[in-house]
Amino acid sequence: MSNPNQKSFPVTWDQFHRDSRALAWRLASLGPFDAVVAIARGGLVPAAIVARELNIRTVETVAAKSYDHQNQSGIKILKEISQPVFELAKQGGKILIVDDLVDTGNTARVVREMLPGAHFATVYAKPKGREMVDTFITEVSQDTWIFFPWDLDVAYVAPISGGTD
Ligand SMILES: O=P(O)(O)OC[C@H]1O[C@H](OP(=O)(O)OP(=O)(O)O)[C@H](O)[C@@H]1O
Numbered sequence: 001m002s003n004p005n006q007k008s009f010p011v012t013w014d015q016f017h018r019d020s021r022a023l024a025w026r027l028a029s030l031g032p033f034d035a036v037v038a039i040a041r042g043g044l045v046p047a048a049i050v051a052r053e054l055n056i057r058t059v060e061t062v063a064a065k066s067y068d069h070q071n072q073s074g075i076k077i078l079k080e081i082s083q084p085v086f087e088l089a090k091q092g093g094k095i096l097i098v099d100d101l102v103d104t105g106n107t108a109r110v111v112r113e114m115l116p117g118a119h120f121a122t123v124y125a126k127p128k129g130r131e132m133v134d135t136f137i138t139e140v141s142q143d144t145w146i147f148f149p150w151d152l153d154v155a156y157v158a159p160i161s162g163g164t165d
């Protein structure tokens with residue numbers, strides 16, 4: 001969760017769809033890809049959009065959870081990538097790994113080691129983790145907390161005047 005002196009970047013479904021499509025456009029010229037690996041849970045939505053735009057039918061997931069200081073990278077793998085995707089990579093298949101954002105780069109570092117030859121793409125990137133990704137759309141400052149559409153709801157805000165409407 002973010003802390004009070006951080007900037008916040010709320011992303012609506014409409015904006016996230018546009019940015020994920022923009023990522024698909026950027027990746028189109030680097031394909032064709034034989035499979036996409038979504039990093040759950042944040043990578044599931046952008047991976048679905050990119051898979052649809054690039055007509056990738058083999059969709060795999062790796063479940064990663066960030067813990068504070070559980071181990072040096074702070075990342076625990078809850079569900080591994082399935083064997084067929086490793087086979088595909090071994091036979092020279094082009095694998096695309098998708099996540100919603102890279103922050104410190106710890107998640108990307110752990111997943112990249114599983115598929116070293118894969119193309120790693122995120123929709124958003126913060127400076128610290130930027131060098132871990134091959135393609136991203138928008139950089140946000142390190143002290144920004146991104147709120148994704150699935151984390152948000154439409155809420156009432158009081159009138160500027162402060163009166164009751
Ligand atoms: O570059 P890092 O510092 O590793 O941070 C980026 C990761 O953190 C978030 O996932 P989180 O671990 O919060 O789990 P979730 O995707 O299931 O929400 C985000 O979806 C990235 O996967």
Ligand SMILES: Nc1nc2[nH]cnc2c(=O)[nH]1
Pocket residue numbers: 101103144145146147148151
């Ligand atoms: N929602 C969200 N999760 C994160 N995990 C690491 N950085 C972020 C961020 O800025 N927003």
Ligand SMILES: [Mg+2]
Pocket residue numbers: 039040041042043099
């Ligand atoms: Mg994640």
